Amino acid sequence: MGLNVSMSVLRRLNIEALLRHAFTSGTFTAAEAMEATSLTRATVLGLCDELTVAGWIEEAEDSRAAGLSRRGRPARRHRLRAGAGLVIGVDAGRSGYRAMAADLRGAALATARRELDPATVDRELRISTVQELVREVREASASTAPLLVTVIGIPAPVDSHGASPIEVGTFWRLMNSGFPAHLDGPVVVENDANLSALAEHAQHPEVNMATLLVGERIGAGLMVDGHLLHGALGGAGEMRFLEAALQDDIGAEGVASLARRWTLEGLATGRSSPALAAIPADALSAVDVFAAGQAGDELARDVLDRIGERIARIAAILVSLLGVERIVMAGAVASSLEPVLQRTREVLPDIAYAPFPELVASGLGRDVVVRGAIEHAVSRLREDPLALLDPPT
Amino acid sequence: MGLNVSMSVLRRLNIEALLRHAFTSGTFTAAEAMEATSLTRATVLGLCDELTVAGWIEEAEDSRAAGLSRRGRPARRHRLRAGAGLVIGVDAGRSGYRAMAADLRGAALATARRELDPATVDRELRISTVQELVREVREASASTAPLLVTVIGIPAPVDSHGASPIEVGTFWRLMNSGFPAHLDGPVVVENDANLSALAEHAQHPEVNMATLLVGERIGAGLMVDGHLLHGALGGAGEMRFLEAALQDDIGAEGVASLARRWTLEGLATGRSSPALAAIPADALSAVDVFAAGQAGDELARDVLDRIGERIARIAAILVSLLGVERIVMAGAVASSLEPVLQRTREVLPDIAYAPFPELVASGLGRDVVVRGAIEHAVSRLREDPLALLDPPT
DNA sequence: AGCATTAAATCTAGCAACTGAATTTAACGG
DNA sequence: CCGTTAAATTCAGTTGCTAGATTTAATGCT
Numbered sequence: 001m002g003l004n005v006s007m008s009v010l011r012r013l014n015i016e017a018l019l020r021h022a023f024t025s026g027t028f029t030a031a032e033a034m035e036a037t038s039l040t041r042a043t044v045l046g047l048c049d050e051l052t053v054a055g056w057i058e059e060a061e062d063s064r065a066a067g068l069s070r071r072g073r074p075a076r077r078h079r080l081r082a083g084a085g086l087v088i089g090v091d092a093g094r095s096g097y098r099a100m101a102a103d104l105r106g107a108a109l110a111t112a113r114r115e116l117d118p119a120t121v122d123r124e125l126r127i128s129t130v131q132e133l134v135r136e137v138r139e140a141s142a143s144t145a146p147l148l149v150t151v152i153g154i155p156a157p158v159d160s161h162g163a164s165p166i167e168v169g170t171f172w173r174l175m176n177s178g179f180p181a182h183l184d185g186p187v188v189v190e191n192d193a194n195l196s197a198l199a200e201h202a203q204h205p206e207v208n209m210a211t212l213l214v215g216e217r218i219g220a221g222l223m224v225d226g227h228l229l230h231g232a233l234g235g236a237g238e239m240r241f242l243e244a245a246l247q248d249d250i251g252a253e254g255v256a257s258l259a260r261r262w263t264l265e266g267l268a269t270g271r272s273s274p275a276l277a278a279i280p281a282d283a284l285s286a287v288d289v290f291a292a293g294q295a296g297d298e299l300a301r302d303v304l305d306r307i308g309e310r311i312a313r314i315a316a317i318l319v320s321l322l323g324v325e326r327i328v329m330a331g332a333v334a335s336s337l338e339p340v341l342q343r344t345r346e347v348l349p350d351i352a353y354a355p356f357p358e359l360v361a362s363g364l365g366r367d368v369v370v371r372g373a374i375e376h377a378v379s380r381l382r383e384d385p386l387a388l389l390d391p392p393t
Numbered sequence: 394m395g396l397n398v399s400m401s402v403l404r405r406l407n408i409e410a411l412l413r414h415a416f417t418s419g420t421f422t423a424a425e426a427m428e429a430t431s432l433t434r435a436t437v438l439g440l441c442d443e444l445t446v447a448g449w450i451e452e453a454e455d456s457r458a459a460g461l462s463r464r465g466r467p468a469r470r471h472r473l474r475a476g477a478g479l480v481i482g483v484d485a486g487r488s489g490y491r492a493m494a495a496d497l498r499g500a501a502l503a504t505a506r507r508e509l510d511p512a513t514v515d516r517e518l519r520i521s522t523v524q525e526l527v528r529e530v531r532e533a534s535a536s537t538a539p540l541l542v543t544v545i546g547i548p549a550p551v552d553s554h555g556a557s558p559i560e561v562g563t564f565w566r567l568m569n570s571g572f573p574a575h576l577d578g579p580v581v582v583e584n585d586a587n588l589s590a591l592a593e594h595a596q597h598p599e600v601n602m603a604t605l606l607v608g609e610r611i612g613a614g615l616m617v618d619g620h621l622l623h624g625a626l627g628g629a630g631e632m633r634f635l636e637a638a639l640q641d642d643i644g645a646e647g648v649a650s651l652a653r654r655w656t657l658e659g660l661a662t663g664r665s666s667p668a669l670a671a672i673p674a675d676a677l678s679a680v681d682v683f684a685a686g687q688a689g690d691e692l693a694r695d696v697l698d699r700i701g702e703r704i705a706r707i708a709a710i711l712v713s714l715l716g717v718e719r720i721v722m723a724g725a726v727a728s729s730l731e732p733v734l735q736r737t738r739e740v741l742p743d744i745a746y747a748p749f750p751e752l753v754a755s756g757l758g759r760d761v762v763v764r765g766a767i768e769h770a771v772s773r774l775r776e777d778p779l780a781l782l783d784p785p786t
Numbered sequence: 787a788g789c790a791t792t793a794a795a796t797c798t799a800g801c802a803a804c805t806g807a808a809t810t811t812a813a814c815g816g
Numbered sequence: 817c818c819g820t821t822a823a824a825t826t827c828a829g830t831t832g833c834t835a836g837a838t839t840t841a842a843t844g845c846t
Contacts, residue, residue: 008802008833010403030823040805045824063823064813072822073812157716160618208625220714224624225553229617231716232601233748236617240746241713317710320634321613323550323624353633355626401804401831423794433834438795456794457842465793466841 012386014039018047019056019080019385023104023378027060027079048078056084056389080104085148085389087381088137089373091192092130092154092175094118094216099133100370101141104148106378110140111370123177130179147185148388149380151373153192155219157234162189165233186388188376193237194228195372196330197221199364201228202375209326210318212311213368214255214333224322242314255307255333255340256286262303263289273299290336301339308343315344315359316352325355330362337361405779407432411440412449412473412778416497416771420453420472441471449477449782473497478541478782480774481530482766484585485523485547485568487511487609492526493763494534497541499771503533504763516570523572540578541781542773544766546585548612550627555582558626579781581769586630587621588765589723590614592757594621595768602719603711605704606761607648607726614765617715632707639706648700648726648733649679655696656682666692683729694732701736708737708752709745718748723755730754 007015014037021028021036028036033044051057058081060066064074082103091098098113112133116125134150156164156172164176180187193213200211201223211221220237222229229236239252250258263276263284275292276284276299292300311329318324329337341359348356364371381388400408407430414421414429421429426437444450451474453459457467475496484491488511494503505526509518527543549557549565557569573580586606593604594616604614613630615622622629632645643651656669656677668685669677669692685693704722711717722730734752741749757764774781 009406010803010833013402013406014804041824042806042826043804046803069813069822071814071820073824075823224617224622224629225620227618227620229622229715231617232718233716235713235716238713238716241710243744317634317714320628320631321710321714322622323626323628323631325625351636403804403832407833434795435797435835436833439832462793462842464791464843466795468794 014043015047015051016384016386018044018051019389020382022051022057022078022080023382023385027066027077029063029075029077031075033078045076048076052078054390055081056385057081082107083143083145085381086138086141086143086145087148087374087377088134088150089195089370089375089377090130090133090150090152091195091369091373092126092152092177092179093192093369094155094175095121096366097129097133098367098370099130099137100367100374101137101143102374102378103143103145104378104381106374108374109143110137111367112136112140121174123174126174126177127179127182130177131182134183149186149188149377150179150183151188151190151195151377152179153190153195153369153373155192155217157238158189158191158194158230159232159234160230163234165235186391188380190373190376191219191221191234191237192369193219194221194230195370195376196328196362196364196368197223197228197237197372198375198379199368199372200328200330200362202379204326207326208322208324209328210322210324211328211330211362211368212314214329214331214337216254216257218252218254220318222318222322222324224324239314250310255329255331255337258307258310259286259289259303260284262306263299266299266303271299273297276300286333287336290333290339293339304340305343308340309347311340311359312344312347312351315348315357319352319357324357326358326360328360328362330364330368332366334361334363334368335365407436408440408444409777409779411437411444412782413775415444415450415471415473416775416778420459420470422456422468422470424468426471438469441469445471447783448474449778450474475500476536476538478774479531479534479536479538480541480767480770481527481543482588482763482768482770483523483526483543483545484588484762484766485519485545485570485572486585486762487548487568488514489759490522490526491760491763492523492530493760493767494530494536495767495771496536496538497771497774499767501767502536503530504760505529505533514567516567519567519570520572520575523570524575527576542579542581542770543572543576544581544583544588544770545572546583546588546762546766548585548610550631551582551584551587551623552625552627553623556627558628579784581773583766583769584612584614584627584630585762586612587614587623588769589721589755589757589761590616590621590630590765591768591772592761592765593721593723593755595772597719600719601715601717602721603715603717604721604723604755604761605707607722607724607730609647609650611645611647613711615711615715615717617717635707639703643703648722648724648730651700651703652679652682652696653677655699656692659692659696664692666690669693679726680729683726683732686732697733698736701733702740704733704752705737705740705744708741708750712745712750717750719751719753721753721755723757723761725759727754727756727761728758 017037030041030044057078060077060079062074063069082105085104087102089100095118101110102108154175156175158164164172196213197211209223213219218239222237243251275297289300293304315327410430423434423437450471453470453472455467456462475498478497480495482493491506495501547568549568551557557565589606590604602616606612611632615630636644668690682693686697708720737752
């Protein structure tokens with residue numbers, strides 16, 4: 001498999017155009033490809049043959065067999081050969097690690113996960129864990145296809161080149177453990193909230209949106225004008241500004257953390273809550289608070305409302321400053337967030353101006369980051385197919 | 394003047410590459426162009442001849458005459474023919490109108506300005522004013538070159554397509570007066586703060602920056618990862634979020650307005666200020682406050698400090714949320730802002746985290762918007778030279 | 787003045803790759 | 817079995833690049 005290493009600029013250009021069409025259009029006829037690439041039939045079919053031999057695309061059933069034409073000679077049809085390459089996405093969180101292998105179209109082939117105690121994890125353990133997960137999903141995918149890209153999401157800012165700033169302390173450095181050097185093939189490191197944003201954006205490609213990845217902390221992935229924002233040192237989407245903006249010391253604390261904090265504060269100031277008071281303070285989890293709220297517990301409801309109001313303030317800033325139309329809450333707790341978002345929608349008109357953004361919870365659950373990683377991998381391929389399919393050297 | 398209308402894709406590509414090089418590199422030799430375009434000498438010189446005939450580039454003195462080589466046959470040198478085209482930038486503000494004509498490199502050839510009473514201005518008057526200014530600078534430029542683009546800056550949000558949202562009330566619609574239909578040649582409409590940002594960004598192309606265009610109101614132009622942010626309905630950079638974020642009702646009020654407001658409030662609460670108390674309330678201007686501050690007036694100093702603190706809060710948000718490294722204050726009052734920015738730099742470490750952004754006042758004065766318009770025009774040309782130099786139809 | 791040296795420009799044949807038109811093929815229906 | 821339709825295939829013609837050989841324009845040395 002592989003194309004002529006040295007080809008003319010023009011041919012390269014046309015092959016790329018054709019591959020891009022293959023990526024976006026499923027099965028296609030020569031006529032469609034002619035339209036997309038503005039080449040003649042002879043050239044398109046020539047390229048298709050070449051790419052078929054190289055293994056990047058394959059011939060599909062013809063237009064008559066597919067029931068698309070009645071008269072005339074049936075058109076040959078081609079499609080991207082999904083099995084021509086493998087991509088792997090990894091969510092290398094603080095404690096939770098997930099990996100997913102997918103084909104060229106982004107269809108999942110295998111997944112794996114692992115939990116580690118963040119207190120005892122060092123760079124070596126992070127690297128070996130990711131190595132193992134990659135190996136696992138690669139084997140489980142039962143694919144002999146070449147691994148084209150591995151995208152790794154980490155909970156630290158990452159700039160456009162995959163680097164994280166050196167912090168006082170070493171948390172970011174620990175998270176950005178230098179994966180590229182320890183894995184096969186091209187490796188892309190990206191911030192986890194950014195990957196969530198890519199996952200959500202893939203479902204609404206034309207929309208300006210912010211994705212808030214919430215959990216113990218909160219981070220935003222910002223998609224404006226079709227671009228993911230990075231900023232200097234990968235700082236875009238960093239939420240520490242909340243401290244300055246909302247003038248409290250909560251900063252980038254996440255929903256789970258706030259749920260616990262405010263519940264315990266409520267209990268400490270003597271508020272009654274049969275459901276929550278029964279749980280020992282160090283065992284209380286966000287899930288408990290959400291459950292109690294669902295069951296009608298008043299303290300829990302207040303806490304959730306307060307979280308909703310906080311999200312409304314964040315939303316007000318994002319909408320006005322960035323012209324965002326849609327805000328997605330993602331992360332493990334996303335599925336429980338509807339009551340919180342209800343409150344957000346309620347108060348938003350009081351603190352912001354129309355048009356108000358859509359506020360939704362992500363439907364991707366714990367897989368957002370890993371799905372975003374796959375999405376990122378596939379869109380890299382789409383944008384520059386030859387760089388990854390037929391790399392130089 | 395004009396190239397072969399129908400040329401091959403490849404030729405088009407190479408011509409574009411060569412023109413791009415001409416735009417960015419001043420005078421160049423064939424060897425340099427070969428490097429930049431990865432074409433052979435024969436091809437580069439062929440293209441240069443063609444473009445010289447077409448009038449887009451011209452031959453300059455050879456490398457020996459320029460003192461660049463001692464041995465061997467001197468290299469022919471070419472450069473963009475600055476006079477091959479004209480671009481015009483317009484700042485169509487609320488009351489102040491400015492226009493500038495420039496050559497292909499962005500060098501100013503002529504300027505013109507006009508003041509109108511905003512209370513009596515309607516769409517027709519705005520259009521005719523801009524038409525007149527364009528005609529004026531075009532004539533004053535003494536250039537017979539074709540007008541390639543006109544870029545118009547307006548104080549209203551503008552989306553990626555040049556449209557402004559329809560507001561309740563009609564201010565934005567009045568500002569975005571449908572200029573393209575009433576002017577010759579391609580016309581681009583853009584938000585004024587965004588154009589300021591382009592003007593500032595041109596001086597530091599690699600830097601993530603926000604430009605705050607301040608006056609009666611405040612608007613931001615955001616350059617992140619080399620892109621100007623627009624957002625839905627052109628809403629990016631809209632500063633009304635400050636109301637929600639800073640929890641006051643000042644919102645997007647600008648420096649000039651705040652200077653007056655807080656001075657009057659100070660005087661009303663009985664603060665003494667020999668300099669400012671003498672000025673009748675309805676005659677007080679921001680310039681007076683800046684002057685009094687300069688002279689050591691205590692009330693004025695307090696007001697300026699307060700403004701500086703407000704800017705610090707804005708800076709804290711921009712830095713954290715967008716990873717901005719540099720914040721430029723632009724607009725008519727920019728040159729007086731140094732004392733304000735001093736205060737901003739002082740308090741920023743208290744409310745934000747390192748790394749802190751550079752905080753500077755724009756050196757472009759009242760011309761920021763119009764310069765940004767020219768910059769925008771030239772960079773459009775640079776990005777897609779053939780579209781404007783040799784338009785289809 | 788004449789000649790070697792250097793570095794560029796120019797000329798040439800050759801070739802890659804696309805286009806357009808003519809021809810062939812693959813179906814169907816009467 | 818033949819006409820019709822719509823596609824694939826073939827092929828000559830053209831564009832536009834490259835690589836290499838040749839020529840040109842300068843300088844400096846003898």
